[in-house]
């Protein structure tokens with residue numbers, strides 16, 4: 686079984702919801718039969734991620750995330766980074782420091798090293814432009830990304846190295862998203878994910894931060910059993926997210942299986958009451974969605 690839980694469902698600047706980061710759990714038997722999953726993956730961990738994970742550990746079924754009232758960070762085995770905005774990476778410094786200096790294994794005397802996964806260019810820039818500032822110094826020496834994480838650098842144009850798997854069954858295929866243009870489409874790296882159960886052939890679509898890019902995503906969305914789609918509630922020009930007016934033009938059979946996420950704080954103002962009829966709804970935070978049985 687593979688499950689997905691949003692730590693938060695909000696936009697970068699949302700204050701009523703936490704930012705859109707996701708906990709993926711892979712189970713050999715399922716949460717009814719196991720105290721904790723066999724493998725875990727965060728898709729992004731933004732500025733509000735630590736607070737959201739702290740809240741999640743108190744929910745029934747997520748006790749394995751708790752150790753004496755604190756987040757037990759070693760329960761997070763892997764992190765996939767979609768792109769470098771703070772609402773997707775702002776919690777990684779805390780995670781790295783807690784794993785390295787707080788959660789020391791009593792037997793080995795060593796901290797815990799999770800795996801970090803993304804494209805080579807995102808990982809290089811993540812360290813050089815973001816994490817290096819706070820993580821470069823370890824007492825007595827300078828540190829590198831690999832002091833804190835096992836690195837899995839994907840090569841998006843190489844079919845042998847453009848994806849990763851959990852439990853050798855659930856395959857994650859990143860695809861480029863149309864989020865920020867420097868000079869042209871796709872020239873600032875950012876990713877969404879198609880997640881496939883290789884046993885059943887079923888798939889799930891996770892848009893990542895993106896403008897609506899039907900050329901690239903309409904087939905993935907049509908084939909998926911569930912879609913999670915980035916949406917911006919405020920209509921604007923030159924936006925970097927999919928507008929509500931745009932996602933409403935998706936075919937009805939796609940909308941019915943699409944949960945909207947990365948939304949602003951006015952989702953319940955009354956102006957978006959149509960979402961429950963036209964879509965699977967607004968994604969709910971801190972609730973386990975079963976992707977594959």
Ligand SMILES: [Zn+2]
Pocket residue numbers: 696697705770772773894947
């Ligand atoms: Zn974002």
Ligand SMILES: [Zn+2]
Pocket residue numbers: 768770864894
């Ligand atoms: Zn973004």
